[in-house]
Amino acid sequence: MSVSPAENGREHVERYGLPVGGTDLLIYTGFGLKGRNVVLVRSCDVVVVFRGGMGTLNELTIAHDEGRVVGCLTGTGGVADEAERLIQTLPKKTRAVVLFGGDPERLLDECLGALKASTA
Numbered sequence: 001m002s003v004s005p006a007e008n009g010r011e012h013v014e015r016y017g018l019p020v021g022g023t024d025l026l027i028y029t030g031f032g033l034k035g036r037n038v039v040l041v042r043s044c045d046v047v048v049v050f051r052g053g054m055g056t057l058n059e060l061t062i063a064h065d066e067g068r069v070v071g072c073l074t075g076t077g078g079v080a081d082e083a084e085r086l087i088q089t090l091p092k093k094t095r096a097v098v099l100f101g102g103d104p105e106r107l108l109d110e111c112l113g114a115l116k117a118s119t120a
Contacts, residue, residue: 001025003043005036037062046071046111050104052079057086067095069118071111075102 002023006012007030009020016033020026029036037059041047047063049056050073057079063070064087072083079086084100097114101107 001027001043003036003040004028005031005033034058041066041068044068045115046108048073048108048111049080049083050076056080060086064090064094064096064098065092068097069111069114070096070098071107072098072100073102073104073107074100 002025004012004016004018004026006016006018006028008028009026012018012026012028013020027039029039031039033055037055041059041062044063046069047059048071049060052060060070060072060079060083070083072080074081074084083098087098095118097118099107099110099114101110
């Protein structure tokens with residue numbers, strides 16, 4: 001599934017330069033990039049962050065606020081490598097479980113374990 005910031009396929013490709021292939025379901029929100037991020041995070045059980053810039057930072061803060069399980073793949077640069085420091089400075093406490101690790105398979109296993117524990 002992919003969540004688009006566009007209102008339709010034409011805007012998805014022409015305005016945002018995004019592909020239409022490679023997904024079984026493409027949801028057009030019409031909310032722009034920031035609005036799309038809320039829909040994207042709310043439709044996920046686990047958010048995995050690797051590298052990333054401002055948009056990824058926005059997704060991370062939404063996921064934290066929404067109490068999601070978040071995995072940050074460290075050693076990939078950008079937001080993923082700064083997330084632990086940033087989250088420690090957030091005064092708001094949530095139900096979010098934020099995990100960090102440099103091994104993608106292990107990180108995903110830990111995220112799925114945290115999700116299972118949070119829904120038990």
